[in-house]
Amino acid sequence: MSIPKIEVAGLRKQFGELVVLRDINLKVDSGAVVALIGPSGSGKSTLLRCLNLLVVPNGGRVRIGGDAFDFETGKALPRPKAQAKFRSNTGMVFQHFNLFPHMTVLGNVMEGPVSAKNMPKAQAEAIGRRLLAKVGLADKADAYPDRLSGGQKQRVAIARALAMEPEVMLFDEATSALDPELVSEVLGVMRDLAAEGMTMIIVTHEIAFAREVADRVIFMRDGVIVEEGPARDVIDRPQQEATRAFLSHFHTRG
């Protein structure tokens, strides 16, 4: 039994009076793909954002690879440099892409290595071009993001995150803002990544994709993990009434 790549223990988060996450415990093995599903407001996006400290938890512990942080109310936050180092080990893909509009596609992909790792430009460019080829956008290297379709933007965003060579990739509803015909090109890239053994946590409403690609599915509601297990078990034979009710809104086997 190897050590899990991601370990979350007793994680709590509240915004003012509103409790968003209550005592979340989670382990993800190296190379595993975990899908987080659940209704809006269930806390799944907040959980994902706690994993790279875009949201700072109120309590609990997060470990990714060799870096761990303990959170306590009243305790000082980790210093900005320590936070940056922690984040550089996780790649994050956002619902709305968040590409840098003032940089070319290649510039976007090079930005992490150059700015966060102080990598020489030539080396970062080589990595950038290789990753753009990998997501099928080598010919768009010199274009600006506003010339791309949504699906192309999201593939650039994935390449940008991969350029930091993270141990873990986090996907926050990566296909929710896309036109239906553009979803598959992004899911294709994610499927390839999973097949290469990348450790991934995916917040998604694509239940069929979760069933096919994820090893494990976690169903969340009201800030707690209601049910978790092998993807097909949870999706095809949910044990909890809440899970059943949620899944009844989807055609899971198209």
Place this chain on the structure above:
Amino acid sequence: MYTFNFEMLWGYRWLFLNGTLVTIGLTAAVVVLGLLLGLVGGLAQLSRFAVLRWISWAYIELFRCTPLLVQLLWFYYALPMLTGIQIDAITASVLTLSLYGGSFYAEVIRGGVVSIEAGQTEAGLALGMTPAKVMRRIVLPQAVKRMIPPLMNQSIIQFKNTSLVSVVAVPDLLYQGQVAATDTFRPLEVYTIVALIYFVVLVPLTAIVKRGEKQLQTGH
């Protein structure tokens, strides 16, 4: 019906030219100094240190919410009484106009920075960049584009604001106009000329600003 007589003002052309140059020089000084103050004040508003936020807030509100003319008189007449240090009219004028302009620039700069979507900062942080680097590499380059039109606008206002320094006898365009008016008993002609000179200097500038705005909207 009043008969205009501009001809007799020809003899005062050097006076007008001199005043115009003082006005332009004064504007250049207070725009540069004001922008520096505005950058410091605006970024301090966004600092994670409460003390800096508080100090810059006090500075900005103090100078935004009191009349420029009152500030000018205060710096020229009242400050020396408090400190015992006599400052000349030009120094008092540059100081006051820079601080006043800086308070407005600060709000423009702060507004430009916060207008950049939070997702841009998040994407930079998520890559592992430090907050300072995210500001420098991601946020400011985008924010500056949005700031330029309002900063230029504020600078145009500053150009006109310099006319107030005539009350403390700085020999700017308006002051020299007053000299010419008392000399010739022709205030109507004199102040028409003075207004025209301000207008002629500023109109080409506003045209440049407009063109710049258009380029910024389309370019990267």
